[in-house]
Amino acid sequence: MAKRVMVKGNEAVAMGAIAAGCRFYFGYPITPQNEIPEYMSAELPKLGGTFIQAESEVASINMVLGAAATGARVMTSSSSPGISLKQEGISYLCGSEIPAVIVNMSRSGPGLGGIHPSQGDYFQATRGGGHGDYRTLVLAPSTAQENYDLTMLAFDLADKYRNPVMVLGDALLGQIKEPVELKPYRKKPPAKPWALTGCAGRPSQLLKSLYLADGLLTEHNWKLFKKYQKMRQEVRHELYRADDAEVILVAFGSVARILRTSVDILRDKGKKVGLLRPITVYPFPDEAVRAAAQAAGRLMVLELNTGQMVEDVRLAVEGKAPVDFYGCPPGTIPTPEDLAREVEKLWRKGGGR
Amino acid sequence: MSAQAARKKDLELVLDRPKSLKDVPWHFCPGCHHGVIHRLVAEQIDNFGLREKCVAAASVGCSVFLYDYLDIDVLESPHGRALAVATGIKRALPDRFVFTYQGDGDLAAIGTAESIHAANRGENLTVIFVNNAVYGMTGGQMAPTTLEGQVTTTSPYGRQAQGMGLPIRMAEVMATLEGTGFVARVAVDNIKNLKKARAAMKRAFEYQLKGWGFSFVEVLASCPTNWKMTPEAANARVGGEMAAYFPLGIYKDKHAPKAD
Numbered sequence: 001m002a003k004r005v006m007v008k009g010n011e012a013v014a015m016g017a018i019a020a021g022c023r024f025y026f027g028y029p030i031t032p033q034n035e036i037p038e039y040m041s042a043e044l045p046k047l048g049g050t051f052i053q054a055e056s057e058v059a060s061i062n063m064v065l066g067a068a069a070t071g072a073r074v075m076t077s078s079s080s081p082g083i084s085l086k087q088e089g090i091s092y093l094c095g096s097e098i099p100a101v102i103v104n105m106s107r108s109g110p111g112l113g114g115i116h117p118s119q120g121d122y123f124q125a126t127r128g129g130g131h132g133d134y135r136t137l138v139l140a141p142s143t144a145q146e147n148y149d150l151t152m153l154a155f156d157l158a159d160k161y162r163n164p165v166m167v168l169g170d171a172l173l174g175q176i177k178e179p180v181e182l183k184p185y186r187k188k189p190p191a192k193p194w195a196l197t198g199c200a201g202r203p204s205q206l207l208k209s210l211y212l213a214d215g216l217l218t219e220h221n222w223k224l225f226k227k228y229q230k231m232r233q234e235v236r237h238e239l240y241r242a243d244d245a246e247v248i249l250v251a252f253g254s255v256a257r258i259l260r261t262s263v264d265i266l267r268d269k270g271k272k273v274g275l276l277r278p279i280t281v282y283p284f285p286d287e288a289v290r291a292a293a294q295a296a297g298r299l300m301v302l303e304l305n306t307g308q309m310v311e312d313v314r315l316a317v318e319g320k321a322p323v324d325f326y327g328c329p330p331g332t333i334p335t336p337e338d339l340a341r342e343v344e345k346l347w348r349k350g351g352g353r
Numbered sequence: 354m355s356a357q358a359a360r361k362k363d364l365e366l367v368l369d370r371p372k373s374l375k376d377v378p379w380h381f382c383p384g385c386h387h388g389v390i391h392r393l394v395a396e397q398i399d400n401f402g403l404r405e406k407c408v409a410a411a412s413v414g415c416s417v418f419l420y421d422y423l424d425i426d427v428l429e430s431p432h433g434r435a436l437a438v439a440t441g442i443k444r445a446l447p448d449r450f451v452f453t454y455q456g457d458g459d460l461a462a463i464g465t466a467e468s469i470h471a472a473n474r475g476e477n478l479t480v481i482f483v484n485n486a487v488y489g490m491t492g493g494q495m496a497p498t499t500l501e502g503q504v505t506t507t508s509p510y511g512r513q514a515q516g517m518g519l520p521i522r523m524a525e526v527m528a529t530l531e532g533t534g535f536v537a538r539v540a541v542d543n544i545k546n547l548k549k550a551r552a553a554m555k556r557a558f559e560y561q562l563k564g565w566g567f568s569f570v571e572v573l574a575s576c577p578t579n580w581k582m583t584p585e586a587a588n589a590r591v592g593g594e595m596a597a598y599f600p601l602g603i604y605k606d607k608h609a610p611k612a613d
Contacts, residue, residue, distance in 0.1 A: 024445060050444045054437070055470035062434035062467065066410065066441020069428045074441070092431050196426040196442070198449045200405040206420045208411075208429035 003182045010035035010174040012144040013103055013167065014043070016151030017075050019185045022101070023049030024074040026063035028056060028082060031115045032171040033105035036077040057082040061089030061102070068093070068100040069207050071195030073155050077103035079171075080121050081112065083129070090164055091130030094224070095209025097194075099158035101151065102136075103167045105174035108330030117172035117254050118330035122308035125168045126282040133221055135228040137165040138282040139236075140252040144178040150279070152185055159190050161231055168281065170304070172254040172333065237285040239292075241267060242274025247347060248296040249275045250289060250313050255304050255328070261336035266343060273343065281309065286316040293321035300324040300346055302339060324349075371395035373404040375424050384584020386574035386591075387415060387483065389541045391422050393551055394454065394481055397558045398425065403450045410439040412455040412464075415489045419454050433464025436471035439478050450561060452479040457498040458488045461523050468523075475532030475566040479557050482523060482569060485576040486595065493579030497521045500598055505579070520598060524571040528604035535560045535568040536605040542575070542591040546601065556606065565608055573599055 007015065014036050017025070025040040037053065044051045050067075054060035060076050068074040078086060083104045093100055104125065108118035125138045137157050139150040147169060154165040196207060211217035241263055242248050251259050256277040266273045276292050276299075278285050289312075293299050298321055301310040306327045314323050324346045328334050334342075370376060374395035379388045398404055404425055411419045413432035420427035430438040435453040443451040460468050460482050471478065487505055488494040495508040498520045502511040512520075524538040535557055539550035550572060557568035573595050575587035582590065603609075 024441070026441065052440070052444070052474075055466050058434065059437040059440075059467050059470065062431060062437035063441035063444075065430070065434075066428065066438035066443075067445040068441070069438075070408070070442055070445040072445045074445075088431055089434075092429075096429065196408045196428055197446060198406045198408055199424075199426050204404075204424050204426050206427050206429070208420070208427075210417060210429060 002184065004179050005182060006177060006179050007144065008035050008174070009144040009147050009169065009176045009178070010105060011039050012147040012180045013077065013151045013169075014039035015180070015182060016148035017101065017155070018043060018047065019182065020073065020152040020155040021185070021189055022073045022075045022155060023047060024067040024072050025050070026052050026054050026060040026067070026074070026076050027078065028054050028060050030079045030082045032107055032174045033077050033079045033103065035174070036103065036105070057085035058088065061086040064100045065089055065092055065096075065098060068098045069096070069196050071192035071197065073189065075101040075103065077105065079105050079107045080109050080118070083121065083124065087130035090136065091128070091132050091134060092209055093164040094134035094136065095132060096207045097162040098207060099162050100164045101154045101158055101167065102164055103151070104169070106168065106170045114330060115171055116330040117170040117304060117333060119170060119253060119255065119304040119308065120330065121168065122281065122303070122305065125166055126284070126312070134224060135231065135282060136163060137161070137231055137234060138168050138280065139165065140168045140279060140281045141173060142253050142257045142277065144173070144176055144180050147173060148180050149183065156187060157234060159192070161227055162194070163227065163231070168253065170254050232283040234280060235283045235285050236279035237288045238277045238279060240275040240277070242276060242292065242296070244272055245274030245296045246272040247298045247300055247343070248292045249273060249300050249302060249343065250278070250292070250309070251275065251302045252278045252281055252309060255302055258334060258336050259302060259339055262340040262343060265336060265340040271344070271347070278309075284312045284316065289313055289316040290318075293317045298322050300326065300343060302326045302342070304328050304330060371399045373398040373424050375422055377421065380418060380421070381415065382578040384575060384577040384587055386485070386541050386572070389547070390481065390483055390572050390574065391419070393541070393554050395423060396551065397554050398423070400555065401450070401558055401562060406448070407450045408442050408446065410435040410442060410451070410453045412453060412459040414456040414459050416454050416456050416459070416483060433459050433462070434467050435459065435464065436476070436478065436480065437467040440471050440474070440476050443476060443478055447477070450558070452481065454481045455483070456489065457482070457484045457486065457496045461497040461521050469526070469530070472527055472567045472569065473530045473532040477561050477564055477566055479561045480569045481554070482571045483574050484523070484571055484599065485574040486520070487576050487579045489576050489579055500594060522599060524569065524599070524604050527569045532567055533569060533605060534566040534607045537569070537603045538571040538573065538599055538601050540573040540591050540596060540601055542573070542588050546592070549601070553603070571599070573601070
C-alpha cells in the first residue's frame with residue numbers, strides 16, 4: 001500500500017515533482033508558495049539534484065529553459081506577481097518546444113494585491129499570458145492529493161507534447177494540510193532525441209524560437225497549432241451528484257472543493273444540484289459543459305474572481321442554456337453555507353443571464 | 354588555398370578553418386569584428402577538442418546567429434538571459450563545456466541581473482562579451498557602453514553623462530565579484546591584440562575545464578555600419594577612443610602562476 005502522509009498542499013506539489021523524477025528546481029521566494037522551494041532546497045541535494053534560489057523570477061524561468069533543453073525534468077513555482085515575470089520564459093519554452101512544469105499557487109491581485117486565495121490568474125494561465133500565439137496545458141487541482149497527482153501528470157504531459165504545463169492552484173491549496181497518498185511513479189520518461197547534450201555521434205542541433213526567413217515562422221506556428229489541437233485530447237473533468245441535477249454548478253480548484261459541501265447542503269434541503277469541476281482549464285472541457293447544460297438546463301459558475309472562467313462556460317454553452325455567475329473577489333474565503341445561500345439566491349432569480 | 358589543394362601541391366598548411374566553424378559566408382557587415390571573434394571561439398573549441406562536448410547559449414542581437422556558424426549544440430536565449438539559461442544547462446550537464454556569447458545591450462543592460470548573479474554564484478561558465486558600444490541589430494541605438502558624446506539613433510545629440518550616465522566598464526565590475534576567476538578585456542583590431550585575445554580565450558576556456566569557475570572575456574569590437582564609419586576608421590576607433598575608456602588587459606586571473 002502506498003504511504004500516506006499529512007502534508008501541506010505546497011509540499012504535496014514538491015513531493016509529486018520529485019516522485020516524477022524532477023531533479024532540477026529553480027525559484028524565487030514569494031508567499032504563499034514558499035514551502036515548495038523550501039522543500040526542494042532540502043530534498044534535491046540528497047538526490048543529487050540541483051536547487052537554485054535565483055536572483056529573480058525572470059532568471060529562474062530561464063534556468064528552467066536551459067536545464068530543460070538538456071532533456072532533464074525541471075520545475076519552477078511561484079505565485080501570481082512572480083508568474084507575471086515568468087511569462088517571457090514561458091513564451092520561449094513554447095516557441096522552442098521545451099517541456100517544463102510551472103506551478104502557480106496564485107494569490108490576489110492586481111499589482112501586489114495580497115496573499116489571499118484567488119482565481120484571478122485564470123485568464124493569464126489559460127490564454128498564455130506571454131507574447132505570441134501559444135497555449136500551455138493548465139491543470140487545476142482542488143486537494144493536496146491532486147496537487148501531488150497532477151504535478152506528476154504535468155511532467156508526463158510536458159514531455160509528451162514538448163510544451164510547458166502549468167499547475168494552477170491558489171493560496172488555499174498551497175496552505176491546506178491534508179493526508180496525501182504517495183502513489184509511486186512507474187512510468188518511464190520518454191527519450192528526448194531533440195535535447196542539447198553536445199553533438200557526440202550526431203549532427204549538431206539547435207533549440208530556438210527565431211524564424212526570420214520567408215514563410216518559416218508561418219510554418220512553425222501552424223505546426224504548434226496542430227500540437228495544441230492534439231493537446232485537446234487531454235481534457236479532464238469531474239462530476240459530483242450531477243446525474244439528476246436541475247442546476248449544475250461549474251467551478252474549479254479551491255472554490256470547487258468548498259462547493260462540494262454546498263452541494264451536499266442543498267441536496268439535504270431537497271435541491272437537485274450537482275457540480276462539474278474542470279480539472280484541465282486549458283483545454284477547457286467544452287463538451288462536458290455543453291452536455292451538462294443540456295442535461296440540467298441551467299448552469300451556475302462560481303469563481304474566486306469577478307468572472308473569468310464563466311466566459312469559457314458561455315462559449316461552450318453557445319447560448320443554449322442560461323449561465324449564471326457568482327464571483328468572490330479576493331479578500332474573504334466563502335464558506336460552504338455562504339455559497340449554498342448564493343446558489344439559492346441565483347436559483348430564485350430564475351433563468352436568464 | 355584549401356587544405357586539399359595545399360596537400361596536392363605538397364605545401365605545408367599553416368592556417369585552416371577551425372573544424373567547429375561552418376564553411377558558410379558571414380552575414381555580418383563588412384568590417385564587423387564578430388566574424389573574427391567567432392573564429393577565435395571556434396579555435397578554442399577545436400584546441401580543447403570540445404566540439405562534441407559543448408552547448409552554447411546564444412543571445413539576442415547580431416550575436417544570435419552564432420548557431421549559423423558554429424557547428425555545435427546551441428540554445429537560443431531570450432534577450433539578456435543567456436547566463437541564466439547557461440546556468441541551467443551547466444547544472445544539468447556539469448561535464449559539458451558551456452559558454453555564452455553576448456553583446457553589450459544583452460549582457461550589460463537588459464541582462465545585468467542575470468550576468469552579475471551568475472558571476473557572483475561562481476558558475477563554472479565562460480562568457481564571451483562583445484562590446485561594440487551600440488545596439489547593432491536594432492539599428493544603432495545607444496548601449497550601456499556607448500561612449501560619452503557618441504551619436505546614436507537614440508542619442509542624436511551625443512551621449513551625455515547627465516541623464517544618460519557614462520559607459521559601464523563590465524570587465525572591471527566582474528573582476529570585483531568574488532565568484533569570478535578570470536576576467537580580461539581584449540580587442541581584435543590588430544595582430545598584436547588578436548594574439549592577446551586568443552590567449553585570453555584559451556585561458557578562459559581552461560578555467561571552466563579545470564573547474565575554476567566563472568571566466569569572462571570582454572572583446573572590444575567595431576560596428577562600422579552603425580558607427581557610420583568605414584571599416585578602417587571603425588577599426589582605428591577600437592584601438593583609439595574605445596581602448597582609452599575601456600583599458601585592455603587581464604583584470605583577474607585567480608590561478609595565475611605566482612611570481613618568484
